[in-house]
Amino acid sequence: MTIGIPRAGFYYKYFPFWKNYFEALGFDISVSPKSDKIMIEKGLKAAQSESCYPIKMYYGHLLALKDKADILLIPQMNEHKMGKGRRGTATFFCPYFVSLADMIMSEFPKFKVFRPIMDFHDNKIVSEPWINFGRSVLKKSLTEVDHAVDKAMKMQFNFEKRMQENDFFSSEEAFDESSTASRIIKPKIALIGRPYMIFDEYTSHNLKKRIESFGYSVVSQENISFGIQQAILSKINENEKQHWYLTNQELSAFYYYLLDKDVKGMIYIIPFNCGPDFVLEEFTINKLKKKKPITKISLDENTSSGAISTRLEAFFDLVKK
Amino acid sequence: MKLTSYPALYNYVAFKVMLRHLGINFEKPPLFDEETFRFGHANSPEYSCMPYKVYLGLFKKAAESGFDGIFVYGTRDIRACRYVELFTGMERKLRKLGFNFTVHLWGGYGAVDSLKRLSKLAGASYFKTIYATMLFMKVISASDKINSLANKMRPREKNSGKIDKWLDRWQNKLMDVRKIREADKLYKAAVDELLGIEVNTKKKIKRVAVVGDLFKIHESYMHFDTIRRLAKLGVEAKQSQPFSILFYGISKIPSKKFKQFKYYQELSKPYLKSVPCSYIDVGLGEVISQLKDGVKGVVHFQTFGCMPDIMMRPILDKIAKDYKVPIMHFMRDVETQDSQYQTRLEAFVEMLK
Numbered sequence: 001m002t003i004g005i006p007r008a009g010f011y012y013k014y015f016p017f018w019k020n021y022f023e024a025l026g027f028d029i030s031v032s033p034k035s036d037k038i039m040i041e042k043g044l045k046a047a048q049s050e051s052c053y054p055i056k057m058y059y060g061h062l063l064a065l066k067d068k069a070d071i072l073l074i075p076q077m078n079e080h081k082m083g084k085g086r087r088g089t090a091t092f093f094c095p096y097f098v099s100l101a102d103m104i105m106s107e108f109p110k111f112k113v114f115r116p117i118m119d120f121h122d123n124k125i126v127s128e129p130w131i132n133f134g135r136s137v138l139k140k141s142l143t144e145v146d147h148a149v150d151k152a153m154k155m156q157f158n159f160e161k162r163m164q165e166n167d168f169f170s171s172e173e174a175f176d177e178s179s180t181a182s183r184i185i186k187p188k189i190a191l192i193g194r195p196y197m198i199f200d201e202y203t204s205h206n207l208k209k210r211i212e213s214f215g216y217s218v219v220s221q222e223n224i225s226f227g228i229q230q231a232i233l234s235k236i237n238e239n240e241k242q243h244w245y246l247t248n249q250e251l252s253a254f255y256y257y258l259l260d261k262d263v264k265g266m267i268y269i270i271p272f273n274c275g276p277d278f279v280l281e282e283f284t285i286n287k288l289k290k291k292k293p294i295t296k297i298s299l300d301e302n303t304s305s306g307a308i309s310t311r312l313e314a315f316f317d318l319v320k321k
Numbered sequence: 322m323k324l325t326s327y328p329a330l331y332n333y334v335a336f337k338v339m340l341r342h343l344g345i346n347f348e349k350p351p352l353f354d355e356e357t358f359r360f361g362h363a364n365s366p367e368y369s370c371m372p373y374k375v376y377l378g379l380f381k382k383a384a385e386s387g388f389d390g391i392f393v394y395g396t397r398d399i400r401a402c403r404y405v406e407l408f409t410g411m412e413r414k415l416r417k418l419g420f421n422f423t424v425h426l427w428g429g430y431g432a433v434d435s436l437k438r439l440s441k442l443a444g445a446s447y448f449k450t451i452y453a454t455m456l457f458m459k460v461i462s463a464s465d466k467i468n469s470l471a472n473k474m475r476p477r478e479k480n481s482g483k484i485d486k487w488l489d490r491w492q493n494k495l496m497d498v499r500k501i502r503e504a505d506k507l508y509k510a511a512v513d514e515l516l517g518i519e520v521n522t523k524k525k526i527k528r529v530a531v532v533g534d535l536f537k538i539h540e541s542y543m544h545f546d547t548i549r550r551l552a553k554l555g556v557e558a559k560q561s562q563p564f565s566i567l568f569y570g571i572s573k574i575p576s577k578k579f580k581q582f583k584y585y586q587e588l589s590k591p592y593l594k595s596v597p598c599s600y601i602d603v604g605l606g607e608v609i610s611q612l613k614d615g616v617k618g619v620v621h622f623q624t625f626g627c628m629p630d631i632m633m634r635p636i637l638d639k640i641a642k643d644y645k646v647p648i649m650h651f652m653r654d655v656e657t658q659d660s661q662y663q664t665r666l667e668a669f670v671e672m673l674k
Binding site: 048096 | 366367368369370398399401409410413414592593594595596597598599623625626628629631632634635636638639652
């Protein structure tokens with residue numbers, strides 16, 4: 001049986017876990033191709049016009065996968081908890097990614113969908129939902145499921161370590177254990193935004209290469225370890241912290257790269273109609289851009305490459321001053 | 322300290338009673354108008370949702386009118402949509418503009434934490450705070466019941482406007498409640514008076530379910546006063562997600578309302594397995610319950626940028642298809658005129674069997 005994983009959404013963060021879990025239990029994996037114009041257009045037609053750009057992209061990838069896989073994987077991204085008991089704090093994933101499977105199953109009742117729960121505690125995936133899923137839905141023995149979860153956890157940990165300790169930009173480069181990162185040259189530009197926006201070459205208009213063409217290397221929030229992110233967040237004013245896990249990651253990255261002398265400027269990518277990101281833009285970016293050049297690029301299906309080039313040229317004029 | 326709240330669903334009636342008991346000066350919120358709307362739109366980030374824009378304008382008006390802050394019910398968990406950011410964002414914006422304005426979020430921290438917060442805000446003993454909370458619960462229940470009766474009777478009234486006058490009068494009277502027993506007595510007196518209002522019992526009334534995310538479905542300004550508009554077209558609609566049901570449900574207070582809350586959640590489960598943001602599971606459950614009870618259509622009121630509504634839309638389509646009833650989705654953005662909505666609503670009502 002083949003499990004279809006859309007190359008969209010949290011694929012860019014948790015693919016190693018999903019891949020190793022299902023492969024260890026004897027399933028084949030099929031990942032949708034890289035984004036292209038036709039695929040995104042299909043997504044635009046299928047999704048609601050008011051939804052955010054990443055959800056439209058997700059629909060495009062799902063449609064590209066539907067005939068290549070027996071079952072589609074749409075995990076339910078729940079909460080990211082820190083600390084113990086009621087005093088522990090939690091941040092959350094965007095509501096779309098919590099209830100995405102419900103939306104998809106209402107719109108495409110014929111799709112077969114696996115929807116295991118992704119919960120996190122102290123930055124580790126909570127294993128219990130995956131053990132229950134393996135036992136009750138996949139009908140595997142406890143030993144098999146335990147082994148699969150252990151392997152998946154280990155590979156996810158290795159991937160995150162490789163991302164943070166080496167000089168990979170895109171998480172896709174780091175998925176392959178045998179790949180090596182090119183040495184990051186100085187000076188650097190921080191490209192901060194949702195992983196599913198900045199790592200998708202088509203959607204991001206290949207911003208990484210464009211930035212490199214100006215003589216800078218590129219880093220993102222994914223290159224900062226979770227411990228450092230938490231240390232930064234602990235020093236930030238309570239009111240500035242966000243309800244959202246990814247937005248908090250972005251927030252800590254802005255403060256981290258603000259103090260990094262090798263980082264000469266920061267580019268913030270906001271997908272069209274992204275609910276969580278708007279507050280960060282209003283209250284953090286506008287404050288920090290007085291201290292270091294920051295530009296915001298809003299991306300949607302109509303953004304032209306020409307417009308991005310103009311923005312980048314203006315941004316680098318500011319950086320070089 | 323002089324506080325207010327948003328006008329949503331007469332929430333302020335119960336807040337007033339509770340906070341007065343605790344010695345806090347609380348007054349009715351100001352009214353929405355074109356200027357509040359324009360200010361909110363002009364001063365909000367590009368991708369902020371409609372409720373952010375609408376409330377920012379209203380709270381700026383409140384700050385200008387001498388209020389020191391707002392008191393609203395809060396939530397901080399997975400259901401919070403961007404609720405917390407909404408209010409902290411508004412507070413920071415208003416402070417930037419030079420207003421010393423504070424947002425007091427109550428609830429959403431669990432019963433004990435909420436009690437502590439309220440007690441600290443008022444500088445009152447826990448005993449007094451518990452009594453004030455009980456007053457709040459009684460009054461919010463009575464307020465919702467009065468509102469619900471008005472919604473039922475409005476399409477049937479013989480003289481237009483009588484029901485709304487009755488509703489306003491009794492909501493105002495509820496604001497004077499000082500003891501727990503008074504709320505029930507007032508409700509009974511309100512019902513007695515309602516029985517004296519002339520209604521057309523022979524009029525054929527159609528029924529529809531009206532649904533949407535909390536912010537707009539609780540705020541008649543936000544949803545172009547859908548329930549009253551429908552009443553004028555001879556259609557009865559219930560108030561979706563009444564605040565008392567949500568309060569008892571969220572707080573897990575053993576009661577009929579808590580059971581109802583759980584019942585709605587159960588009804589929504591075939592369509593919604595995740596714990597969603599906002600209370601769209603309760604909203605969907607209410608729709609299913611009303612469809613089982615024979616309503617002839619569903620009106621889904623959305624506003625631009627609202628994530629819960631976007632999530633709700635395909636699920637509602639599936640429900641409407643399963644129950645074979647027409648559904649109307651209406652998306653309001655800053656440019657939408659109420660005349661556009663009226664036209665859509667009239668066309669929809671004509672479709673009802």
